[in-house]
Amino acid sequence: MSGSSPLSRLITPADPIQGVCQRLDRAFYDRPAEIVARDLLGRLLVHALPDGLRAGRIVEVEAYLGPGDLAAHTSRGRTARTKAMFGPPGHAYIYLIYGMHHCMNVVTGPEGSGTAVLLRALAPVQGLDASTSGPGRLCRAMGVTRDHYGIDLCGDTLWLARDEAPAPAEIAASPRIGVDYAGEWAAKPLRFFVPGHPAVSRPPGKSARKLAERQS
DNA sequence: TCTTCGATGAGA
């Protein structure tokens, strides 16, 4: 944490970060996944690369509530893959899905809780030219791979931050995507997104179930 | 060791 933070370079005409930009600290992540998930909407994901910073504003996430949640990878216990998800909060849980796509989660709650939030879509802010809608494309555009498995998000490579942009006026919830196998857990409204935002990966259809709620 | 299949995305 030096005085000349690279965060100053985030200020752009296209989507200016307003005033002070501050890295989210450990305490932010050390809360229940569902709380962290909602609080992550509107925050920034930042990756420092040799050729500059890439940053996007989070507009869609999903909460995974631990071993009791049949849709969560930690529901099958502690394995090599889920080691990071069972680890301390504020670290990245990243996995390869369908042999070709990476998905990035932020680990939440106390160490051992096995809870995390999947980042599903970003609104481009800086250094992003590919699509950032959908968990696989988000990682590809941000340059996130399993090399970042377990990385400390309170460090200076890959981190999340808050700025002075207003929080989303509204947050919508829906069932999580692609977890139909999870029994009653498949229906729980644990996907949160900014309703109507163009970067959201799957805009709700007419019959899609949606719960709009007020944000803090 | 063998088999199955997934917290996806692209394309017909």
Place this chain on the structure above:
DNA sequence: CTCATCGAAGAT
């Protein structure tokens, strides 16, 4: 709707 593509998990 299909299918690419591979590691983790469960079955054997």
